[in-house]
Amino acid sequence: xxxxxWLFKQHLQGLxxxxxxxxxxxxxxxxxxxxxxxYPDSWNxxxxxxxxxxxxxxxxxxxAVLHQGDLTYAVVTSELSGNRMEAYQQICxxxxxxxxxxxxxxxxxxxxxxxxxxxxCFGSATSADxxxxxxxxxxxxxxxxxxxxxxxxxxxxLHQSADLFQTVFGERDTQMPQLPLxxxxxxxxxxxxxxxxxxxxxxxxAAFEVxxxxxxxxxxxxxxxxxx
Numbered sequence: 001x002x003x004x005x006w007l008f009k010q011h012l013q014g015l016x017x018x019x020x021x022x023x024x025x026x027x028x029x030x031x032x033x034x035x036x037x038x039y040p041d042s043w044n045x046x047x048x049x050x051x052x053x054x055x056x057x058x059x060x061x062x063x064a065v066l067h068q069g070d071l072t073y074a075v076v077t078s079e080l081s082g083n084r085m086e087a088y089q090q091i092c093x094x095x096x097x098x099x100x101x102x103x104x105x106x107x108x109x110x111x112x113x114x115x116x117x118x119x120x121c122f123g124s125a126t127s128a129d130x131x132x133x134x135x136x137x138x139x140x141x142x143x144x145x146x147x148x149x150x151x152x153x154x155x156x157x158l159h160q161s162a163d164l165f166q167t168v169f170g171e172r173d174t175q176m177p178q179l180p181l182x183x184x185x186x187x188x189x190x191x192x193x194x195x196x197x198x199x200x201x202x203x204x205x206a207a208f209e210v211x212x213x214x215x216x217x218x219x220x221x222x223x224x225x226x227x228x
Contacts, residue, residue: 001031003213005059006224007076008144008151018077020200020208022193025067029054030168033062033142040170048164060153062142066168069160071189073196078149079204088128088141091152095130095139098199102192103180106130109137136177156192158183 003021010016028048032039034057046053048068058065073095080087089108096106109129130139141154157177165173183192197208213221 001056001058002224003221004074004076004151004153006217006221007074008059008146008149009224011076011078012146012149016076018079018204018206019075020197021074021076022196023072023074024070024189025054025072027051027054028066028068028164029056031056031058031065031067033057033064034059034144035061036063039064043168046168048167053168058142058153060142060144060151062140065140065155066160066165067155068164069158071156071158071192073154073156075152076150078147080148080150084143084145085127087145087150088143088152091150092128092130092139092141094196094200094203095154097203098192098196099130099138101195101199102182104138105133106138107133109135132177134178136175138177138179158188158192 007016007019007021011018028051030043030046030053032055036057043053043055043064046055075091077091080090082090092108099106107130108127109131110127128141128143129137130141131137137157139154139156141152143153144151158179160173160176162173162176165176182188201207
């Protein structure tokens, strides 16, 4: 989260180009939306397979996301037009095209009546989220904006533990997306990221350069975390 905050601030100041980033979480974590103040006290002491489950706060909005068996994306850019929802859709286009290239069709969700009181991000889908044909939510997304600069996060649920989900949210997960068997092999993450990068290059008309952070940049990221 500190890295995404730093990339956002750097881009806001004109010091870093737009960024597309993919990552997984280790150890397992629950990320809270920026404005989410109420959550079960048990989340402060959760363990799974003998290891603590981290509890972190995102700079973006939305509700709690369980990060286990998922792939997270982050987009930092200022090259979008329109209002917040139009910005969501401009960014989500690369997700729709990338998943379609792998044979999976995605649609925009619609918030149900239980959305406001549900602490679980994947308990309902808004028009900023992407769902399968059966209505199950595959990708939940949230934004942080300052002026026309946007940080958009999203989590793609791939093979999450039903038992861990019940431990966290106190109920069985009845909306876990059912993906094709091809998404259950060891190269799933690499295949998905490659498809999404190709789609982003096409949708954004951009060429991406894979660039690791320097030692000095990592120090700046750590300072961002320390002072946040």
